[in-house]
Amino acid sequence: MVKTESVLKKTDNSPTDEELIARFQQGDNYAFDLLVKRYKDPLLNFVYRFVGEREEAEDIVQETFLRLFKNKHYYREIAKFSTWIYTIAGNLAKTELRRRKRRKLLSISHFMSTDKDYDIPDEDSNPERDTNTVITDKIIQQAIDKLSPKFKQVILLRDVQGFSYEEIAQIVGIPLGTVKSRVNRARLKLQEDLQQLMNEQ
Amino acid sequence: MISCDTAKSMLSDYLEHTLTPDERSSVEEHLSQCHECKRVYDDVAFLTAKLRALPAIQTSEDFDGQLRLRISGNYAQTNHPVISKKGFTFGLSGAALIAVITFFILTTNSPEPQPLIQQSSNQIINRANQVSSPIVRTQSVSKAAPVEIANDNDSLNQQPQKVNQENIKLVDQVKN
Numbered sequence: 001m002v003k004t005e006s007v008l009k010k011t012d013n014s015p016t017d018e019e020l021i022a023r024f025q026q027g028d029n030y031a032f033d034l035l036v037k038r039y040k041d042p043l044l045n046f047v048y049r050f051v052g053e054r055e056e057a058e059d060i061v062q063e064t065f066l067r068l069f070k071n072k073h074y075y076r077e078i079a080k081f082s083t084w085i086y087t088i089a090g091n092l093a094k095t096e097l098r099r100r101k102r103r104k105l106l107s108i109s110h111f112m113s114t115d116k117d118y119d120i121p122d123e124d125s126n127p128e129r130d131t132n133t134v135i136t137d138k139i140i141q142q143a144i145d146k147l148s149p150k151f152k153q154v155i156l157l158r159d160v161q162g163f164s165y166e167e168i169a170q171i172v173g174i175p176l177g178t179v180k181s182r183v184n185r186a187r188l189k190l191q192e193d194l195q196q197l198m199n200e201q
Numbered sequence: 202m203i204s205c206d207t208a209k210s211m212l213s214d215y216l217e218h219t220l221t222p223d224e225r226s227s228v229e230e231h232l233s234q235c236h237e238c239k240r241v242y243d244d245v246a247f248l249t250a251k252l253r254a255l256p257a258i259q260t261s262e263d264f265d266g267q268l269r270l271r272i273s274g275n276y277a278q279t280n281h282p283v284i285s286k287k288g289f290t291f292g293l294s295g296a297a298l299i300a301v302i303t304f305f306i307l308t309t310n311s312p313e314p315q316p317l318i319q320q321s322s323n324q325i326i327n328r329a330n331q332v333s334s335p336i337v338r339t340q341s342v343s344k345a346a347p348v349e350i351a352n353d354n355d356s357l358n359q360q361p362q363k364v365n366q367e368n369i370k371l372v373d374q375v376k377n
């Protein structure tokens with residue numbers, strides 16, 4: 001879970017995101033720095049899982065902050081700052097995916113090699129699983145890569161970033177009921193894709 | 202008994218405990234009798250936990266320096282080479298950029314020092330430390346950036362963009 005602390009719990013003295021963006025809109029650029037500091041890593045993780053490439057992800061996060069810097073006056077307090085900035089980043093990521101031609105998949109030997117640190121211990125701790133195969137983060141990322149952008153966006157916001165369904169509805173700009181069913185379908189699709197990837201090994 | 206499709210459509214709600222007691226027991230009944238849906242449910246439960254626990258990555262050390270370049274570059278392109286407002290200045294000199302980048306490299310928790318940037322003199326570092334708002338408040342550096350620093354770093358100053366790209370590569374090499 002990489003959601004920012006400010007979103008999860010607000011400590012007494014630290015300004016809220018909304019206070020910071022208000023200060024920034026009034027010309028306080030130090031507030032901009034604080035927002036960057038607060039959001040650069042959470043956004044990077046979101047975009048990284050979205051586009052699957054670190055360098056690209058970092059570039060998109062930079063672009064997100066540039067948009068914030070240039071378009072600060074477009075922000076209105078009706079929305080939470082976090083949903084606003086994630087909307088910008090998500091749209092940039094989707095645009096990038098559209099622009100980019102289909103990435104060639106990593107060879108199986110590539111992700112089979114080593115991923116020891118993140119391996120699921122073994123079947124002892126997962127007695128339900130009918131397979132001994134180790135699921136690595138790389139395989140999970142491959143399965144994520146296979147999702148359509150609209151599934152990808154909601155499952156990353158929900159399961160990786162930890163946003164509520166209401167927040168995701170704001171970010172994606174769709175009704176709450178649609179978010180819920182889309183997250184569910186995305187999970188089922190990810191499960192299917194992952195199973196397929198595992199069987200291909 | 203509810204159908205497989207119905208059961209699957211309720212899996213997330215079941216997982217997140219947002220069903221009514223009646224709905225909940227209908228899903229439970231289905232899962233107890235349908236091996237296939239039970240397997241899917243176990244997988245989805247496993248997956249969501251796994252997604253939550255994916256290792257987080259961090260922005261590279263010169264992220265803020267890059268961002269500053271991008272912001273100032275953007276303003277340069279839009280015919281506002283120097284925008285002076287309350288306490289900050291765009292349109293930085295090369296020396297100022299290097300100084301600010303240096304400040305950043307040195308003040309972020311860098312496990313691997315960046316050799317390229319560390320060649321900079323202490324003089325620059327001292328001046329850079331006066332900057333209170335590293336990303337956009339660059340006024341003190343701009344004012345301070347004197348000619349002798351520019352001379353010391355002539356080659357760097359000419360292509361700050363290039364220096365930073367090399368720097369990114371270094372960071373990536375370290376991380377991979």
Ligand SMILES: [Zn+2]
Nearest residue numbers: 205208235238
């Ligand atoms: Zn079933």
